[in-house]
Amino acid sequence: MRQVGFLVDVSRCLGCRACEVACKNYFGLGETQRYRRVSEVEWQTEDGIGLFYLSLACNHCENPECFRVCPNRTYRKRRDGIVVHDAGLCDGCCTCVKACPYGAPQYDADTGKVDKCDLCVSRLDAGLRPACEEACTNDALKVIFLDRIDETGLLKSVPTLPDIRITRPSIRFNPPVVRKQWLSKK
């Protein structure tokens, strides 16, 4: 089965949020709609501070909860695995918003509807890269074909990503890296 998804290199992500806002700019999103969300993840390691940024949109899951729960059947999984949502059919009940473990569907108070990342299908179809990937200065985001890539060295999850067993998200990560740090004299 063909499955398009994202490869996120958390060791390269700068947390600059260009991807997040480039997406809002491209789709003209509402004030509170974040199809892509960049968050800061900090943890303590043996070697010092672990810090990476996590840029997440919709994960175009293999078992999309959104699709399963929507009473209006607004979700559809394309042959290439991309999960698309038909806002025309949406009545804004937000069942999917509550069901998606990753917070991908986003309600807009102005339109009274939910919508989410469609992996820029119209751009992909035109041979363009998604708006977020194109906006990333540090090449931290890439669209991948999960059925074709070699997953050696890639992670299926990273700290703070909600449990992946429910929906099997189509996202992979290059692992976070902690390099040499001198924080203070012991």
Place this chain on the structure above:
Amino acid sequence: MPKVFRNLCPRNCFSTCSILSYVENGKLVRVSGDPAHGFTRGNLCAKGYAYVERVYSPERILHPLRQFPRGSGNWCPITWEEALETIARKILELKGRYHSFRPVGFCKQYGNMGLLHYAANALFDGLGSVTVTEGNSCWSAGLDAYLYSMGSMEKPDPEDMVNSKVIVLWGVNPAWTAVHQMHFIDRARTRGAQVVVIDPVFTATAAQADLYLRPKAGSDGALALGMAKYIVENAWHDHEFLAHHVEGYEAFFAYLTSISYDWVEQETALPVEAIKEVTELYALNSPAAIWTGLGLQRHTNGGQNVRTILTLAALTGNLGRPGAGLYNPSMTPWELFSFYTRDHVISRHPVEHRRININLLGAELKKTTDPPVKMLWLAQRDLFQDAHTGSLRGALEDLELIVQVDQFLNRSSRYADIFLPTTTQFEEWDVLPSYWHHWIGINEPAISPLGESKSDLQIAWDLSRKLNELSPGICSFPTAGKEEEWVAGEFNQEVYSRLEIEDYRELLQGPRKLKWPQVAWEEMKFKTPSEKFEISSLTAASEGLPLLPVYSEPASAPAAYPFRLMTPHSQSGNNSQFLNLPWLTWGTGEPCLRINPLTAKRLGLSNGARVRVYNQQGEIVFPVKLSATIREDTLVCFQGWPGSAEHELNDLLNGSPTDMGSKGSGRPSIAIHDTFVNLCPA
């Protein structure tokens, strides 16, 4: 199909991006980066991508307004005619009352850096001697360190960083404040370069570094001295270079023998191994570059610290060669332009304005007499992003008229009487160079001015017309014109030949790179009195500063206020700009106060707990966010968040001057990062 126009981002930012603006039915629908721009390479930053929201924000002011009474928030629309008439009459009345224009105050900084926005400056030049603010809170101390050491602020083409073998990012967070530079840093890395970050905060850039050092804030000079000592002890210095191009190194070497590594450890709170590791990396891998950040110099010893860091390049001969060098913003490419707008009046009729310190505006307004300042023109400026904002309130209340020219009401608006709406870059002609890269683009109008907004240039013409109507000949600034002709006026033969074009309109096809040296100081003729790199600076000594880059003690926390409060830039705002936009702020959990987990534990605070942060000047309440990225004695809140009428973050900043700053920009800067506070649960 949308029509595409070219704009420039005029913010106070390293990148000065060229923007492609997509317009449908007269409406800006989308922006993108400009692939023809060789430095920004088709990308904007998060703030740049939010411009559509900024242009059409429901909060944007599109009509002239009058607030009555002041501070009431009762803003009523008035016509341009009424607004200009009120302002012009006030200016003339003050002139009559005091026989001088000096009661008229003018305050502008970097809200919009476009060359045509200097029209406001020229308008006031056209009146005669008024009161203008001088100095800036940004880069003055570090700038002076460069001026004492090398005589002028010249730096390499930032694209040359790809040739570096070591890149030291000292107190700078380009991942958030100059994101396009990260591409060139990354290219250097793929070619084997090592990246070092030295910063009191473990930033997003630090997370990318091969080596990170976290010195105590303000101790950078001690760290640099430790590095210099280790270089000299190991004879890693460049003898040849020192002998030919450096003044005063012998005396400096003697000074280095007087400091000990124990002392360096104590000052910086870093182990000597860290100092040795970074020194070895920098001294033994040539060419090596150092980028001195702007936060670094916002300390009471900031200028001297920067000066000490600069000597490391002189010791190791890391100057004048590809891949080497010292990086800091530089206005040298700006000087190629004609400043047709800014100097419109002053080039013909030189005027000596009365100058007051922008960094202490409240106090300065209060103490200025004979004649006092009675009116203030605020050009795209929020005064509450400065230090010691508490003292501003009373001073502003005393003024008889405050005119604000901007796109949004801000914290200063509480004190303003008249608000004049100005256009964004998408609604006007303009041109502006970068203080970082060497690309020049052009800014054309993509859409018509929204509502009744007018460009700063148009406002200046209109006010001059009104003044001259009421009192013929009173203002020598033109009363009408064509914006595009003024853009043309900013260009000259030199700029054209360096861009290899014949007409500015060619830039509508895409920005071009100035023919400008890739490497600074290639000729090794420094612009100091000795024509050498001056470690020992008689100029500094004659201006009351140390002859040598000796250590100058940092400010330390008083017992009552044991925490250092730092207010660095976030990725989502640029000083006071952008943070009013939901696209950039909604859902981010800011503003909050970052606090080290050990400190939080000691005080019994957990994530999200609300604390009152206070010192002798003010207080503000925040939720805390635990983060080991900062030291236990440090607190961080990103700058730019609007407070409330009673509580501003900047009330806490005490406004102590930096040690340097008067040489390059007229006044010392503000030691913003030497702010000390205490906190308790709210």
